[in-house]
Amino acid sequence: GEDVEQSLFLSVREGDSSVINCTYTDSSSTYLYWYKQEPGAGLQLLTYIFSNMDMKQDQRLTVLLNKKDKHLSLRIADTQTGDSAIYFCAGNRGNNAGNMLTFGGGTRLMVKP
């Protein structure tokens, strides 16, 4: 099955850019997602990218996809303290698995003032 891996922790200063990385194994994933989880809350969909795209930009968020290396990244420009949260990447399972998603373990982003 699909494996999705993320680094556990990232610390940045307010105003800097953050880059959160993710690798996945299922080359048949057609959609890849980034979710944000604030303390004690559910996951909120931030953005997603279709597998035939290399890049998607949405305000301060930029998603880069390298299909050859099965590498996904989320860049947050001008990181704010409100961006402190856990970020999960996820990919849909290919081969008739419908919309089943596999999640990475999450990256905790800490933004220092």
Next chain:
Amino acid sequence: DGGITQSPKYLFRKEGQNVTLSCEQNLNHDAMYWYRQDPGQGLRLIYYSQIVNDFQKGDIAEGYSVSREKKESFPLTVTSAQKNPTAFYLCASSIGTGGYGYTFGSGTRLTVV
């Protein structure tokens, strides 16, 4: 507004008791999912249902049970057979196909006392 509602937000269980966590959605989504999240950990799939009156075990189904009698509702019962039930439980729903991802509830924190 459409959404997915989990209740209660906090739940305390005595050892040996069964407890039921509620999950209701008014998004007309076909598929629903239950995940468990332990502190500092990612999401682990407990059960999922892609259509009414049908559900499948996820990766950690032992000690849990579900039902899907209505499209809108997917309750999770944590039975006394679950030896370590203290965790944060997340319910999600999705259209079932395509790249729309999951919509998550706000979670239920279950503590054994």
